[in-house]
Amino acid sequence: MTVTETHTAEEATARDDCVADRRVLPPRPEGKDRYTISEVAACTGLSAHTLRWYERIGLMPHVDRSHTGQRRFTDRDLDWLQLVNRLRSTGMPVADMVRYAELVRAGEHTCGERLELFEATRRDVLRRIEELQETLTVLDYKIDIYANAQRASEGT
Amino acid sequence: MTVTETHTAEEATARDDCVADRRVLPPRPEGKDRYTISEVAACTGLSAHTLRWYERIGLMPHVDRSHTGQRRFTDRDLDWLQLVNRLRSTGMPVADMVRYAELVRAGEHTCGERLELFEATRRDVLRRIEELQETLTVLDYKIDIYANAQRASEGT
DNA sequence: CTCTTGCTTCGAGTGCGCTCCAAGTCCGTA
DNA sequence: TACGGACTTGGAGCGCACTCGAAGCAAGAG
Incomplete structure (x- = not known):
């Protein structure tokens, strides 16, 4: 920070x-x-x-x-x-x-509202990051499956 | 994992x-x-x-x-x-x-392509997460500014 | 038998975020 | 003075991802 x-x-x-x-x-x-x-x-x-x-x-x-x-x-x-x-x-x-x-x-008197707006956006961004990380887990899972399937069909 | x-x-x-x-x-x-x-x-x-x-x-x-x-x-x-x-x-x-x-x-013979597709998507998701993190920094910066401005105008 | 509910189809409409067009103005170089 | 190129405007058009509407069929409840 x-x-x-x-x-x-x-x-x-x-x-x-x-x-x-x-x-x-x-x-x-x-x-x-x-x-x-x-x-x-x-x-x-x-x-x-x-x-x-x-x-x-x-x-x-x-x-x-x-x-x-x-x-x-x-x-x-x-x-x-x-x-x-x-x-x-x-x-x-x-x-x-x-x-x-x-x-x-x-003007300046709206600063409180602007602060709120940014805080709401911040929460939103955090939520989206979380969502993307979940998706990443799913992707890793599937990549793993396909990579293994490929190795299995090539090797042995 | x-x-x-x-x-x-x-x-x-x-x-x-x-x-x-x-x-x-x-x-x-x-x-x-x-x-x-x-x-x-x-x-x-x-x-x-x-x-x-x-x-x-x-x-x-x-x-x-x-x-x-x-x-x-x-x-x-x-x-x-x-x-x-x-x-x-x-x-x-x-x-x-x-x-x-x-x-x-x-069919099954497209598994290689599917793997590539998922890997590309994975890279994309990682890039987006990074982008969001950067945005988060900017948001924190601005939130900090507004919060301070507010405290300054209220206090003292 | 009638009513309601939920499904079917296809095509048209919506909202968002641009993207492009036409017709015209202005500037710098030869 | 002529030309090319970058700028101006308002409005129309586009691509995406739905979203809705109209007309009709089928099944179950009363």
């Missing part, structure tokens, strides 16, 4: 945008803070289509625009997408993530 | 229908071997519609019929559904399970 550390800084993070943990981010173009949609697509693995769709359904906090109306994503947006991607990979429905995004937009 | 045990019996299992592990099955109506679709629905958690659909797409081995044409599922069918349910819960696409069902129907 490397979780309890610089809490003065961390609380600021919690207060303004609830970004994901920087330590687990993939590399991103250096020294910039205004990314085009294709740059973001490349570094998040989401398609440009999907990014626009996320914005439409309210899963992205408001994205900056250039003077010609093109999207210019910030590092904060990338952090947000990083978190979304993680939650998505747990199977969290998009609607729930939208709900969380709304809470963030609604 | 409770996997290596009575292999004479287990090999017979591998040979004929590749059932799931009996030890993890939920209770089912006792002493019978011919279940109506609604009984099966009740004990698998799948809807009657879904069971018929599974049969249509080839995900069920041929199901017995009563003299009036109604489905009569056997214990073996229940075992099969048990396995299907487990694989489904890992996120395995239905198409892949159909592929496996086809291998089973094709």
